[in-house]
Amino acid sequence: MSTINISLPARLRSFVDEQVQDRGYGSSSAYIRELIRHDRDRQLLRGLLLEGGESARLGTADTPYFETLRGRARRHSPE
Template sequence: MSNMNISLPDALKSFVDYQVSQRGYTTSSEYVRELIRKDQDQQHLRALLLAGAESASTTPVDGDYFESLRARVHKARG
């Protein structure tokens, strides 16, 4: 694992320390790693949503569509 030093203003350092103590993190590094992972997840979701928005239109997703999915799942399970 690599190390990274981050400079924070006192107010942000206090905020991080409070989050660590109140939310059950063992270190400030653990808290920051979780924030970075969440940001990665959000960026990935955004990319998926944008790709979906740019893709070609398909048939509408409605109640019939979900019923056909349920039927396929039940059929596959036997």
């Protein structure tokens, strides 16, 4: 694993320390890694949403559409 050093003002360092303590992280590094993962996932989701918004419309999202989606999800979900 690579190492990166960051400098934080005292107030931010205190905040990080509180998060580590209150939320059960093993270290400040674990907390920062989690923040980075969340940001990466947020950016990925944003990209997918923008891509979907720019794609051609395939149909109406009405009751039958959602019933079909629910049926597909039920067939693929472990029970």
